[in-house]
Amino acid sequence: MALAREIIKDVYSVGAIDWNRRLFDALILLPDGTSYNSYLVKGSEKVALIDTVDSTMSEVLIENIKEVNIDQIDYIIVNHAEQDHSGTLPRILELFPDAKVLTNPKCKDLLINLLFIPDDKIEVVEDGEEVSLGNKTLKFIYAPWVHWPDTMFTYIVEDKILFTCDFLGSHLATSDLFIEDNIRIYEPAKRYYAEIMMPFRVPHVQRNLKKIRDLDVNIIAASHGPIYNDPSFILDLYDDWASNNVENEVIIPYISMHGSTEEMVRYLTDELIKRGIFVKVFDLTKTDLGDLAMAAVDAATIVVGAPMMLANPHPNVIGPIVLLNALRPKTRFVSLIGSYGWGGRLVESVKELLSNMNVEFIEPVVAKGYPKEEDFRRLDKLADDILKKHKEALKRH
Incomplete structure (x- = not known):
């Protein structure tokens, strides 16, 4: 017609x-x-x-x-x-x-x-x-x-x-x-x-x-x-x-196989919200990557949640990370939370996959097995560090 x-x-x-x-x-x-x-x-x-x-x-x-x-x-x-x-x-x-x-x-x-x-x-x-x-x-x-x-x-x-x-x-x-x-x-x-x-x-x-x-x-x-x-x-x-201005926002794309990383994501999300930070969480088994890309437009921080699988991040995390690296949002800060069983290159691999982004890495929190009290305290510190970084970044504009 x-x-x-x-x-x-x-x-x-x-x-x-x-x-x-x-x-x-x-x-x-x-x-x-x-x-x-x-x-x-x-x-x-x-x-x-x-x-x-x-x-x-x-x-x-x-x-x-x-x-x-x-x-x-x-x-x-x-x-x-x-x-x-x-x-x-x-x-x-x-x-x-x-x-x-x-x-x-x-x-x-x-x-x-x-x-x-x-x-x-x-x-x-x-x-x-x-x-x-x-x-x-x-x-x-x-x-x-x-x-x-x-x-x-x-x-x-x-x-x-x-x-x-x-x-x-x-x-x-x-x-x-x-x-x-x-x-x-x-x-x-x-x-x-x-x-x-x-x-x-x-x-x-x-x-x-x-x-x-x-x-x-x-x-x-x-x-x-x-x-x-x-x-x-x-x-x-x-x-x-397209400006360099970022918002007081954190996005958390994650995968969890047996619940350890998911528990860390849940805890960190709550702590960030308590500190007045807007958070969007993306379970990568269900996420439309367009929604993730859209959320990355303004977010000051990306926290990747990834368990170790065969000495590297879970494969279903790698694709979205590669996509974010290619899209190059104006994100200022990146961190990682996750768990492992016996070892591997979790942190190093994520840093390499995001090498195209001009970001500052905040100290990651990686737990051996299910997160313990010490890991939750480190997540508290990560939330504090993110809040501090956001205040500094937002003050500059």
Whole structure:
């Protein structure tokens, strides 16, 4: 069913809502589905299509374009080559063989290698270059590493609309064209930031936020999720998430085989709460890793709970730790609690797995077997140490 919707005069949303998708990149859970946003711009002289959609939704895009009732597409703007935004490009070029693909050099190389787009179909645009559609002007702004090296933004100068591709998006399938409820969009937007943008927080997210702040923008239209007709909402959130400021929060991802580590987690959680620290606990046998990533956006401290298994941390702890290491949250402090039977490299292994994070390690608490009175006193000290570190970190901002 076709569903082309006008954003403002002669600018249309022609993308696809994917209500049923639940996994992205064979890794990221999508509890709310997603959308692949594509935008058609009718100028007085020429027509441009900004991004396409995932190949699974090709027919939806094609039907939506037909509904706008155009004879020709002159330019296809590719802001980013990843297939959820470019997958239908070959089909669109078949339907509109005279169209030119406009993109940047890095994206051109990716389109040739990922989708076999002919070299002579692609024209490279420079950072800051403008292309006229008649009464509408498209300006291209390079925005590398949010989240691939090829990303760029497209800005309609007269209408003050910024198309940011993945940047500032959200995995959310909704019938709303625009953000109607800031509370409803908050969690999908934060989850999206945590899973996709957080590794590039410094300097790339911060740098590209400044580029947007320097523009006069009335509408932000990303390639996933609904459109922001109040850009300050998402920009203010990103300013906070991408800053160096942390909150008085501890997250505790853990595994427990026979109850020893779980008892230590329970005790430490209670002690942290008594000290006025907000705590989120994640049993990794049940946790959606997107929830863990989202909680890591603001937390000052991560405490890993891990039992020893065959001289190393339990295997089900390793994956989430590796993920956190790759996401590189602004967390300041890390510690470890857990238990062992006869020995191994529990502490050393966790430190190595988190080597990508710029953090201070707080003295861990590792018990031999089930925790004893001495171990609980060490957990008391760990809670005190965390409180002290938080006070110092929060004072600095």
